[in-house]
Amino acid sequence: MQTGSPFLDTIFLLRKSGSMTVFSNIQEISKKEEMEAGDYFETEFEKERLEFLSTEIHCHKEAAVWAAKVLYHSTQLYLIRENTAKDLDKLIPKLKIAQDTSSVLSADLSLRFLPQIASLLHTADPNDPLVGILEDILTRFHYSGIGYPLHLEKIDWEKELKDKIYRKLYLERIVEKKAYELAEIPYLNQLLIGEFGMYKEEFWRELKIITEE
Secondary structure, eight states: OOOSOHHHHHHHHHHHHSOOOOOSSOOOOOHHHHHHHHHHHHHHHHHHHHHHTOSSOOOOHHHHHHHHHHHHHHHHHHHOOTTOGGGHHHHSOOOOSOOOHHHHHHHHHHHTTHHHHHHHHHHHOTTOHHHHHHHHHHHHTTTTTTTSOOOOTTOOHHHHTOSHHHHHHHHHHHHHHTOHHHHTSHHHHHHHHHHHGGGHHHHHTTOOOOOOO
16 A cells, blocks of 8 residues: 555555665655554554453554654664764654553554664664664663563563553563563563463473572
């Protein structure tokens, strides 16, 4: 589906095929494009919500659109860096909303692809200020960053994963990504082992059982 909007066409292609077309011109995204993207992400969220069967969690359009803009501009900035340093705060804005399960899962529709961009940028230049900005975003929305090396030592995991739907999805992604660093945190390790039960060897044979001293 081609719309003539580089932003929308990029997002549609990414969600459909997991690939992106990078446009060489960095243009401002219009309010109309944001509204269309919000409606699109709402539909996509409803499809994914069928997997976790919750009637209480709804798409947070603002978070979803913000995340799409972050991903879109980050990808462009991987290729186009001339005279862009002054515009980083504008192109990669901060999200000024309360963070909850709805906003985290809505943002994840796009942010799940951000670790790949952050890795490419880090490989090209580990001192790139954009790398730090993206890693700060992934630290805040660390569900999307599972598998990417982040500093999450200060997180109160019991409080963080109090929502049972979010907890289930978080543990499933740890297993999917084989994120050992997270899986060997004692609290998360105990949750995983409890979920595996007698089938631990089938789900994750190599995972150590951590006992907290």
